[in-house]
Every structure is written in C-alpha cells, then in structure tokens.
Amino acid sequence: MAKTVIALHPLRGLPIPPDASVRGQAGPLVDPRGRGLRDLRISVTDRCNFRCTYCMPREVFDAGYEFLPHGEILTFEEIVRMARVFRGLGTEKIRLTGGEPLLRKDIERLVAMLREALPDVDLTLTTNGSALKAKARALKASGLDRVTVSLDSLDDATFRAMNDADFPVAKVLEGIDAAAAAGLAPIKINMVVRRGVNDHQVVDMARHFRGTGHIVRYIEFMDVGSTNGWRMEEVVPSAEVAYHISERFPIEPLERGYSSEVAERWRYRDGAGEFGVISSVTHAFCSTCSRARLSTDGQLFTCLFAQRGYDLKSMMRGGKGDEEIAAAVAAIWRRRDDRYSEIRTAETAHARKIEMSYIGG
Ligand code: SAM
Numbered sequence: 001m002a003k004t005v006i007a008l009h010p011l012r013g014l015p016i017p018p019d020a021s022v023r024g025q026a027g028p029l030v031d032p033r034g035r036g037l038r039d040l041r042i043s044v045t046d047r048c049n050f051r052c053t054y055c056m057p058r059e060v061f062d063a064g065y066e067f068l069p070h071g072e073i074l075t076f077e078e079i080v081r082m083a084r085v086f087r088g089l090g091t092e093k094i095r096l097t098g099g100e101p102l103l104r105k106d107i108e109r110l111v112a113m114l115r116e117a118l119p120d121v122d123l124t125l126t127t128n129g130s131a132l133k134a135k136a137r138a139l140k141a142s143g144l145d146r147v148t149v150s151l152d153s154l155d156d157a158t159f160r161a162m163n164d165a166d167f168p169v170a171k172v173l174e175g176i177d178a179a180a181a182a183g184l185a186p187i188k189i190n191m192v193v194r195r196g197v198n199d200h201q202v203v204d205m206a207r208h209f210r211g212t213g214h215i216v217r218y219i220e221f222m223d224v225g226s227t228n229g230w231r232m233e234e235v236v237p238s239a240e241v242a243y244h245i246s247e248r249f250p251i252e253p254l255e256r257g258y259s260s261e262v263a264e265r266w267r268y269r270d271g272a273g274e275f276g277v278i279s280s281v282t283h284a285f286c287s288t289c290s291r292a293r294l295s296t297d298g299q300l301f302t303c304l305f306a307q308r309g310y311d312l313k314s315m316m317r318g319g320k321g322d323e324e325i326a327a328a329v330a331a332i333w334r335r336r337d338d339r340y341s342e343i344r345t346a347e348t349a350h351a352r353k354i355e356m357s358y359i360g361g
Pocket of ligand 1: 048054055097098099100101126127128129148149150190191192219220221222223224228356357360361
C-alpha cells in the first residue's frame with residue numbers, strides 16, 4: 001500500500017559535501033548570497049489531524065498513506081542535539097512545526113528540553129490550534145515563547161471544508177484565547193488565501209482580530225509539494241489583500257521587524273494593531289531567506305521548495321560528533337544557492353517537490 005510514499009519523501013539524501021572545518025573560517029556563516037543561518041524550522045511529526053486541501057489533500061493522505069515509521073523519526077534527544085549544533089552556527093530562532101506539532105506525544109517535554117539547552121533562543125511553534133486549549137499553559141510553562149495559529153476562515157462552513165476534517169472555527173478560537181491567557185503572545189494567525197475559496201473572508205478576519213493584539217498574516221497560496229493542485233489563478237496577490245483591507249480600514253506600511261522577516265507589515269492608522277502579508281509568489285523574498293528546515297526524519301533542507309535534503313540523522317546515528325555535523329551543515333550552507341521563488345515557472349510549479357507536512361511548514 002506504499003502507493004504515494006516514494007513520490008512524496010526523498011528517495012535518498014544528497015551527499016554531504018566534503019568536510020569543511022567550521023574553525024578556521026573567519027566571520028559569521030553565510031551562503032554565497034550573504035544569507036545567514038538565522039532560523040531553524042523543525043518538523044516534529046509528519047502527521048496531522050486536518051486534511052487541509054492545499055497542504056495534505058485527503059485523496060493522497062488517506063488511510064493507505066504510509067507516514068514515517070516511529071524508528072525513522074528523530075528522538076527528542078536528537079532534536080535537541082541538532083538545535084544545539086545550529087545554535088552554534090548562528091541560529092537565533094527555532095520554530096517547531098509539522099504536520100501538527102501538538103500531535104507529537106509529550107511535545108511540552110521537548111519544549112522544556114530545548115529551553116534548558118538553549119536558554120536564549122527564540123522558541124516558537126506553528127499549530128492548527130485544535131489542541132491548543134488543552135496544551136497552551138503547559139507549553140508556556142515549559143518555556144515556549146510564542147505561537148502561530150493557522151486559521152483560514154471565520155466562516156464555519158468555509159473553515160470546515162478547507163480543513164476537510166469538519167473541525168469548527170470555535171475550537172480554534174478557544175485555543176487562541178487559551179494561548180493569549182497563557183502569555184504565548186504576540187499570537188500570529190496564518191490565513192492562506194485561495195481565490196474563490198476563502199478570499200471573501202479577508203476583511204472579516206481583519207475586523208475580528210483588530211484591537212486584540214493578535215497579528216493576522218495573509219499568506220499567498222504556494223506551490224509547495226506536488227499534491228495540492230496549485231494553480232496561479234488561485235493565488236490572491238498580497239497587494240490585492242492589502243487593498244481590500246484598506247478600503248475598509250485606513251492602513252499604512254510599517255518597517256520590517258528584522259531584515260529576513262517574511263511578512264510585509266501594515267498598521268491600522270487608528271491604532272488597532274497590525275497585520276502582515278506574505279507574498280511568497282508575487283514578491284519573492286529569497287534574497288533575505290535565512291531559514292533551514294529539519295524534516296521529521298532528520299534531513300536538512302535549505303529551501304521550502306527543495307527536492308532533496310541532506311541526511312543528518314544518518315550522521316548522528318552513524319556516530320559522528322557534533323563538531324563534524326556542524327562542519328557538514330556549515331559546508332552545506334556555504335554552498336547554498338536556493339532562490340526557488342525568484343525563478344518559479346509553470347514547469348517548476350508542477351515539478352516533484354517535498355511535501356510541507358514532512359519538511360516542516
Ligand atoms: N499543522 C500546523 C498548522 O496548521 O499550522 C503546522 C504545519 S502547516 C504545514 C504550517 C503552515 O503552512 C500553516 O499556516 C499552513 O496554512 C501553511 N501552508 C500549508 N500549505 C500551504 C500552501 N500550499 N501555501 C501556503 N501556505 C501553506
């Protein structure tokens with residue numbers, strides 16, 4: 001029944017480049033385009049309880065789909081070890097994601113282990129919110145700084161259809177409230193905008209979250225993976241999103257928080273807060289991309305749209321030391337030339353790419 005696995009998981013990792021000593025390289029680690037390794041996203045599970053049509057369509061991720069076997073998944077100890085290695089190479093921010101990270105058993109224990117190992121790292125998590133009400137306090141107590149919650153519509157019928165798990169909006173809103181009460185703020189709310197599906201909800205979303213301190217981020221529908229039936233016609237350009245909001249509420253642009261921030265920020269001129277737009281299709285931000293991704297089974301990807309990764313798990317399980325793994329990651333980063341969104345074409349959009357649930361969204 002392994003009908004889809006081969007298409008969706010990389011067959012084999014890329015060869016690790018010949019050893020390059022981390023020591024002896026002067027200055028901070030940057031790739032040939034001058035981009036540092038500032039952010040690490042870690043997919044802690046490739047499983048999810050939602051079947052969002054644009055991410056894990058039910059026709060593919062069905063009862064016959066083979067998720068990674070337990071033994072292939074990085075252990076908490078291995079994740080912490082990799083986080084330490086990346087911290088040593090300049091990583092300042094770690095995001096736990098998936099799949100749905102709150103489905104990983106004892107996720108709060110992993111958060112606590114990461115916090116203990118890396119007291120000064122910015123530690124965040126992206127979730128669909130379904131288990132957030134139950135977990136928010138424990139996550140905060142374990143040392144999580146903030147959460148991003150995905151919510152594609154406030155209209156219950158639209159949301160249930162998009163998550164394709166019949167999950168109600170009200171429960172996600174309860175999760176957001178619990179996260180706010182626990183102090184996991186500022187909370188970001190991710191909305192993937194798809195023309196003809198939920199674009200009629202853009203202004204309602206802005207209205208609902210204005211004045212709450214939460215920051216809605218409108219994301220252009222991306223051609224990640226190769227199963228979501230992406231079509232350019234379904235992408236709603238961020239400029240259009242901002243225009244519609246400005247018709248209802250006066251807004252003005254804000255400076256980016258830091259140079260590699262993905263969202264372009266806008267503030268409401270009446271002081272009711274801000275929202276962001278993530279224009280990965282219409283306004284590529286490859287030139288400042290400082291993100292690495294560690295898949296559920298420990299492969300390093302240097303681009304969300306990559307086709308193959310580098311097998312760090314084999315290095316760990318094969319007995320390599322931290323210095324050796326750090327040297328390999330540094331060598332990979334120094335050769336990194338990814339700029340997929342700058343060179344996207346109709347052909348690349350339909351090429352075989354790794355699924356987001358596995359690589360980490
Ligand atoms: N399960 C968690 C969640 O729902 O937030 C974390 C994983 S999910 C893959 C991370 C983010 O990626 C979500 O905000 C989701 O909406 C976004 N995403 C997934 N597929 C996408 C696509 N094709 N285009 C744009 N964003 C996408």
